[in-house]
Amino acid sequence: MPDSMLPEHPPLGPSQVHVWRLPNQHDQSGLPPLMALLSDDERLRATRFHSDRHRVPYARAHALLRRLLARYLGVESCAQSFRVGPHGKPSLDARERLRFNLAHSGDQGLAAFALDTEIGVDLELMTRIRSVEEVAERFFSPAEQRGLAALPAERRRAGFFHVWSQKEAYLKGRGDGVARGLDHFDVEADPAKPAALLADRRDPAAIARWRLFTLDAGPESRAALAVEAVGWDAVDVRYFDWPAGGGLSRE
DSSP: OOGGGSOOOOOOOTTEEEEEEEEOOOOOTTHHHHHHTSOHHHHHHHHTSSSHHHHHHHHHHHHHHHHHHHHHHTOSOOOOOOEEOTTSOEEOOTTOOEEEEEEEETTEEEEEEEESSOEEEEEEETTSOSOHHHHHHHHSOHHHHHHHHTSOGGGHHHHHHHHHHHHHHHHHHHTOOGGGOSSSEEEOOOTTSOOOEEEETTOTTHHHHEEEEEEOOOTTEEEEEEEEOTTOSOOEEEEEESSGGGOEEEO
16 A cells, blocks of 8 residues: 555654554465565564464564554655664664554554653453463462452453553563563553553552553454653544544544
8 A cells, every 4th residue: 555545644743642553464465565564684583483374464564564654754664673672672763753562463453653752552362362360360460360350250351351451561661571570560450441550569650650541452352552651741642544444533
């Protein structure tokens, strides 16, 4: 799709986060041109997948991310290798104001963009894990486990992925891998309540800096956004859909 056919969107302004909902179909017919949009590092990683079932979604999500990065940066293409933090978080040149993060799961993807602040986004397909209780006992904090246990049985799966997506988004935003651990901070467990960072026992001041948001990812998925909103009175989250027929919605 030519860039001229992408949805119109306003410039990325202060205190704004643009979230793009990306289709990530498993159509293999367009794989060669997608691979051409990737950096050398991304192409190498794509070739390491054992099947096109995983290779195609990876290539498509990262190719669409680079199309969007080029548009935000005002350049024809963005095939440069990213700087990678100690726990794998990608970023542009240190002098660049634009921040971004990508998540994809199943046939969906999310890409988030902001200026001058760190962000993280996560997307989870709710059929991905069968025994959510075992995973929660292993990785969630005691407060989160109690919050899940207090939910009606029919809401616990949604609650689990509400927690998981927030925790992943927060760690991705900070640039800390899961090696930092998942149980030293608490997020909201009730899927009917807004996302929130409730405590971080290793960085108590984080709850004043970081804001979490639940993102619209459809009925079978849960998604979350983490924003280090220092000095922001409010966070203006704007949604865009790929392709152009999706238009722009404000939520």
